[in-house]
Amino acid sequence: MVQIQVALDVVEPDRAVRIAEEAAAGGADWIEAGTPLIKSAGMDIIRRLRKIFPDKIILADMKTMDVGAAEVEMAAKSGADVVTILAAADDAVIRQSLLSAKKYGVRIMVDLISFPDPLARAKEVEVLGVDLINVHVGIDAQMTGVSPIETLKKLAAETDMEIAVAGGLTPETAGEAADAGADIVIVGSYIINSDNVTQSAADIRKAVDLSAKSRAPAAEKKSKETEMIEIFKKVSTSNISDAMHRKGAMQGISSKNPGKKIVGRAVTVRSFGGDWAKPVEAIDISGPGDIVVIYNGDRDIAMWGGLATLTAVNRKLEGVVIDGAVRDFDEVQKSDFPVFASNVVPNAGDPKGLGEINVEIICGNQTVNPGDYIIGDDSGVVVVPKERAYEIARRSEEVWKREKRLFEEIKNGKTLASALELLKWENKK
Numbered sequence: 429m430v431q432i433q434v435a436l437d438v439v440e441p442d443r444a445v446r447i448a449e450e451a452a453a454g455g456a457d458w459i460e461a462g463t464p465l466i467k468s469a470g471m472d473i474i475r476r477l478r479k480i481f482p483d484k485i486i487l488a489d490m491k492t493m494d495v496g497a498a499e500v501e502m503a504a505k506s507g508a509d510v511v512t513i514l515a516a517a518d519d520a521v522i523r524q525s526l527l528s529a530k531k532y533g534v535r536i537m538v539d540l541i542s543f544p545d546p547l548a549r550a551k552e553v554e555v556l557g558v559d560l561i562n563v564h565v566g567i568d569a570q571m572t573g574v575s576p577i578e579t580l581k582k583l584a585a586e587t588d589m590e591i592a593v594a595g596g597l598t599p600e601t602a603g604e605a606a607d608a609g610a611d612i613v614i615v616g617s618y619i620i621n622s623d624n625v626t627q628s629a630a631d632i633r634k635a636v637d638l639s640a641k642s643r644a645p646a647a648e649k650k651s652k653e654t655e656m657i658e659i660f661k662k663v664s665t666s667n668i669s670d671a672m673h674r675k676g677a678m679q680g681i682s683s684k685n686p687g688k689k690i691v692g693r694a695v696t697v698r699s700f701g702g703d704w705a706k707p708v709e710a711i712d713i714s715g716p717g718d719i720v721v722i723y724n725g726d727r728d729i730a731m732w733g734g735l736a737t738l739t740a741v742n743r744k745l746e747g748v749v750i751d752g753a754v755r756d757f758d759e760v761q762k763s764d765f766p767v768f769a770s771n772v773v774p775n776a777g778d779p780k781g782l783g784e785i786n787v788e789i790i791c792g793n794q795t796v797n798p799g800d801y802i803i804g805d806d807s808g809v810v811v812v813p814k815e816r817a818y819e820i821a822r823r824s825e826e827v828w829k830r831e832k833r834l835f836e837e838i839k840n841g842k843t844l845a846s847a848l849e850l851l852k853w854e855n856k857k
């Protein structure tokens with residue numbers, strides 16, 4: 429039977445243990461002390477997991493690169509059954525790890541993460557005596573859209589080693605992995621960031637246990653663009669800003685029609701001193717999914733009002749974001765059209781026609797290029813450069829999931845400080 433391994437990639441040991449208990453209740457067979465957890469809690473977390481789960485396989489995700497014998501020994505003596513060594517490590521490290529593993533009665537799993545030619549390396553380590561290999565796409569690489577399944581399929585046809593697979597697996601891809609020949613399906617984020625860990629582990633268990641024949645045909649693969657838009661619609665601007673390391677938020681611009689969220693591509697406009705010609709001309713070259721993003725630089729002369737709003741509604745624009753002022757506030761509000769701006773004033777400027785459309789602009793102190801992704805909600809507006817949009821979308825979804833999980837923990841009696849073990853993690857510099 430294919431084994432399910434839950435990867436405890438959190439840095440708070442108490443949370444890790446709670447999640448492990450919930451995942452075990454959902455059908456996880458192997459419990460992995462993830463690398464960040466081991467770095468945070470040391471071998472104590474292995475001892476603790478061993479005590480709580482005497483009958484489960486405990487994997488120490490050491491990702492050892494050097495001094496294999498010593499690292500295997502300490503994980504083994506703490507209670508691990510399986511220890512990971514990086515495929516990128518020198519053969520000497522792998523040999524030493526295998527010797528130590530034999531001595532202390534544990535198994536070695538070689539992790540192919542980021543190895544340029546994983547199939548060739550898998551054959552080499554098999555010759556060295558390794559019998560457990562992990563086809564693995566790391567978390568940061570997953571965010572760019574890389575998946576382990578194709579490599580898994582190729583490796584399964586060529587090796588007798590037991591194969592584990594990891595890399596952002598969900599029930600759908602975990603099922604595919606089982607069909608492709610995986611013996612151990614390793615799942616982190618999908619389970620540990622779920623607001624119902626037990627159910628999510630059970631979903632993976634069910635997907636893996638279904639035979640290939642009884643599995644529903646895989647859903648048609650979405651384009652990256654569709655996937656991105658769906659994620660941006662689901663997450664908040666706060667999640668996106670976190671995913672961008674607190675960058676991307678426009679300053680001084682807020683929703684003038686609260687409750688309206690926008691997700692779309694920027695049509696940029698630069699104009700000056702209330703000049704509203706270029707902004708309203710930009711509406712005519714925009715359509716569904718477009719957001720007109722305007723730098724006007726004057727908070728006291730409006731360059732957008734009720735008539736521009738009506739035109740934008742008729743052309744089915746997604747919204748408008750203005751570093752500058754709007755007027756006709758009552759008409760804007762009645763329209764329900766998403767308008768984000770820095771100020772509301774009654775007086776307008778003149779349509780002189782100065783400025784440009786679809787050039788790089790600065791709006792709310794952020795650089796915006798034509799085609800960049802703009803997301804606005806009641807917390808504000810963020811700009812996501814188009815070149816990094818897929819990665820940022822995927823990362824913001826992880827932030828969203830983690831917050832949902834924390835929300836559940838706080839609902840169940842934890843405080844935010846205790847859930848995140850804040851005292852331990854205060855900056856000691």
Ligand SMILES: O=C(CO)[C@H](O)[C@H](O)COP(=O)(O)O
Pocket residue numbers: 435436437462463489564565566567570594595596597614615616617618
């Ligand atoms: O070892 C890891 C990262 O290096 C993870 O434990 C592994 O990738 C599983 O987690 P996820 O399902 O989130 O990818």
